[in-house]
Amino acid sequence: MATSIVVENCTKEFTLYYHRTMKAMATAAVRRQPLRERFTALNDISFTVEQGESVGLMGLNGSGKSTLLTLINGVMTPDKGKVLTRGRIAGLIATGAGFHPQMTGRENLFLNGAILGMSKNELNRKFDEIVEFADIGRFLDTPVSHYSSGMYARLGFAIAIHVDADIFLADEVLAVGDKPFKQKCVTKMQEIRQQGTTIFYVSHAAASVRSMCDRVLCLESGHLNFDGPVDEGIRYLQYDEAEEGLEATIDAELGADI
Amino acid sequence: MARAANKRQGAQTDEKGRRKNAAKRARALADRKADAMPVAPTMTGPQLDRHVDAELVSPSPKGGLKEVLANPYLLGLITKRFLAAQYAASVLGLMWSYVQPALRFLTYFMLMSLLRVHDGMPNFALHLFVGMVAVHYFSETWGGATRSIWQNRPLVLKMRVPRETFPVAAMIVAAVHTFPQVVILTIAAISVGWKPDFAAFGYGGLGLLLLMVFSAALGLLFSALNAMYKDFQNIVTTLMQFMHFLVPMIYPFSMIYRLRIDHPVMYEIYMANPVTQAVLMFQRFFWYPTIENADTKMPWCGHLKGNPEAFANCHIPVEFPPDMLVRGLITLAVSFVLLWLAQRIFKKFETKFPERL
Numbered sequence: 001m002a003t004s005i006v007v008e009n010c011t012k013e014f015t016l017y018y019h020r021t022m023k024a025m026a027t028a029a030v031r032r033q034p035l036r037e038r039f040t041a042l043n044d045i046s047f048t049v050e051q052g053e054s055v056g057l058m059g060l061n062g063s064g065k066s067t068l069l070t071l072i073n074g075v076m077t078p079d080k081g082k083v084l085t086r087g088r089i090a091g092l093i094a095t096g097a098g099f100h101p102q103m104t105g106r107e108n109l110f111l112n113g114a115i116l117g118m119s120k121n122e123l124n125r126k127f128d129e130i131v132e133f134a135d136i137g138r139f140l141d142t143p144v145s146h147y148s149s150g151m152y153a154r155l156g157f158a159i160a161i162h163v164d165a166d167i168f169l170a171d172e173v174l175a176v177g178d179k180p181f182k183q184k185c186v187t188k189m190q191e192i193r194q195q196g197t198t199i200f201y202v203s204h205a206a207a208s209v210r211s212m213c214d215r216v217l218c219l220e221s222g223h224l225n226f227d228g229p230v231d232e233g234i235r236y237l238q239y240d241e242a243e244e245g246l247e248a249t250i251d252a253e254l255g256a257d258i
Numbered sequence: 259m260a261r262a263a264n265k266r267q268g269a270q271t272d273e274k275g276r277r278k279n280a281a282k283r284a285r286a287l288a289d290r291k292a293d294a295m296p297v298a299p300t301m302t303g304p305q306l307d308r309h310v311d312a313e314l315v316s317p318s319p320k321g322g323l324k325e326v327l328a329n330p331y332l333l334g335l336i337t338k339r340f341l342a343a344q345y346a347a348s349v350l351g352l353m354w355s356y357v358q359p360a361l362r363f364l365t366y367f368m369l370m371s372l373l374r375v376h377d378g379m380p381n382f383a384l385h386l387f388v389g390m391v392a393v394h395y396f397s398e399t400w401g402g403a404t405r406s407i408w409q410n411r412p413l414v415l416k417m418r419v420p421r422e423t424f425p426v427a428a429m430i431v432a433a434v435h436t437f438p439q440v441v442i443l444t445i446a447a448i449s450v451g452w453k454p455d456f457a458a459f460g461y462g463g464l465g466l467l468l469l470m471v472f473s474a475a476l477g478l479l480f481s482a483l484n485a486m487y488k489d490f491q492n493i494v495t496t497l498m499q500f501m502h503f504l505v506p507m508i509y510p511f512s513m514i515y516r517l518r519i520d521h522p523v524m525y526e527i528y529m530a531n532p533v534t535q536a537v538l539m540f541q542r543f544f545w546y547p548t549i550e551n552a553d554t555k556m557p558w559c560g561h562l563k564g565n566p567e568a569f570a571n572c573h574i575p576v577e578f579p580p581d582m583l584v585r586g587l588i589t590l591a592v593s594f595v596l597l598w599l600a601q602r603i604f605k606k607f608e609t610k611f612p613e614r615l
Binding site for chain 2: 004017052086091098103107172179183193196203207208222
């Protein structure tokens, strides 16, 4: 099997700008406040993923999951290290991110599909399938600003899942959809997993990750601290096995507060 | 705020970045999100071996104008998105891009007629219109491209598109808006007896190329700058206020040409402006062929009737700079260098877009 994703010593830093106007900058300078600060979102991350592997990405909010996903998607480039991928990527970084509210569902469908790398012919061929999966009915020709958030997400997901990608990235974007649609999505993802697509799945729902993935990466404050089997990863993240470790943490926390 | 950041980064985390209460938070989060996503059974049977016929490459787009033009389908769709955004919730829609130039044209024409600036100048309206179309295209391209990255930040931040697509789409929109004006201009020229020669076509083509390359370079550069500091779109608007007076359209070029003797440096600065040169070339293309044989006597020439020699020389001189072609070719070469530089700078700033938008 071929390597699908290579992430090598990846570091991504952001600069936090506290002041945007000249006046605010001058005030801050007088008060000796910092004008900007570096923030390391990802710290020296390395791993490789084989084609067909299904990887769960877990971690607390703000641990760098989305940053890692945008790096693999190619929206951002790492400051240090490199990211390499093989084949076509369909990213569900944010469903319907490219939708323009004034344009109709149909127009947005074509635009979004083209951005995800589909050609005109491919889009025309898959159009019916996508519309059927999205299940938005007669709303297809109304501007997407009239859509409910569920419809919005459904259309976005339907486009991305039909790209026939070699790598499929799914962020926790499906949280907006309703239960039956989510079920449909997960089933569809299992289907493309079966077809040998590499899947990168971000979720906090342990059971869902367990059923979808055969490997878990745990990110903590930008560090890749765990890379291995699913159950172990979930246990690692929640300290399930080390009860006394938990006690110690709570004690330490209380101590710090006093 | 520094302390807050320290707390976030240092005090509460160990060397591996693990926070002290991470496990507790992880459990709480997992509890809350336990049924956020449903479980679908893993499919039975062996997984298919998908053969991917591609190299391992960086997932981010290489960028550059070449890649943008390599996917005309996507470029077309994004251009359509621009048009939709521009005329959202507007009844007149596209008409608005004609109302403004039309009113400006009328204002200038009336004002200049009252001031008698163009007395004795044949087909002054055409002279003015040529300049206005060129400046309109330039200002739409430059201004539109400058705002393009900022206006499309949801796409820039979330989707993998070569980012040069946005300024390029803005340039296409500007061209689409200017095209009907060119048609009107051509009809107007024909109606006053337009017979362009080969030289006229040459100048017209060179002027068009010059204007396109130069405005593309500026648009690309300023779209990146404007993503960093939004002041730049106001700078562009401010600079454009002067542009109507910096090109020879409401006054004849001969007035400027006469000034070169006393102010050679100012003249060089005036002529260095690629838009000025383009306007001159367009006038050579559209306007000059209609007036070659026209009467260019100035109204006060009547006073000189007693002196036949002076009377014969008393006409408004229709002049073009003698070095127009050489200067134009050099400026074109410089503009291409500018475009290349703009692309380099764009590439450099591009990595900073996500944190600045």
